[in-house]
Amino acid sequence: MALFTIQVEEKAKLTQVTLSGVVDETADFAPLAELTGAVEIHCGDVRRLNSMGVRLWSDAMRALTQHADVAFVACSRAVVHQISMIGGFLGKGRVASFHAPMRCEVCDYEADHFIDADAYVASGRMPPLACPNGHGPMVLDEIEDIYLQFLST
Numbered sequence: 001m002a003l004f005t006i007q008v009e010e011k012a013k014l015t016q017v018t019l020s021g022v023v024d025e026t027a028d029f030a031p032l033a034e035l036t037g038a039v040e041i042h043c044g045d046v047r048r049l050n051s052m053g054v055r056l057w058s059d060a061m062r063a064l065t066q067h068a069d070v071a072f073v074a075c076s077r078a079v080v081h082q083i084s085m086i087g088g089f090l091g092k093g094r095v096a097s098f099h100a101p102m103r104c105e106v107c108d109y110e111a112d113h114f115i116d117a118d119a120y121v122a123s124g125r126m127p128p129l130a131c132p133n134g135h136g137p138m139v140l141d142e143i144e145d146i147y148l149q150f151l152s153t
């Protein structure tokens, strides 16, 4: 059981929120309700969302981004999928960075690649990641246009 947890930490100039686990009908987003100012939501450890979880998440983010300036950091593959599929999944928030699942076409080695959204948009391509077994650059284990669609909207 990977329970959903929310950690809220007040830093000097921003509030840092860390979400992790599985987002389902039991997910309680109440800790986000009163946040204002700059908010960074780290969601690299969000592993899975079911349909009720997606609804609770979307409602919470829509409400939060009415009164806070929200950046989503290190979005996991599960989160990126929802951003692409569900309009308004992040409310008015923006993606600062995300994970890209990479795979070597020769040996099937898999790795998680951390991508800065602004850098990707500026360069128009993913920074290369070499297979540690010496097979050259790995490829995105997703359809790039679909996986990264949220960056072009």
Ligand SMILES: [Zn+2]
Pocket (backbone or CB within 6 Å): 104, 105, 106, 107, 108, 109, 131, 132, 133, 134, 135
């Ligand atoms: Zn390889």
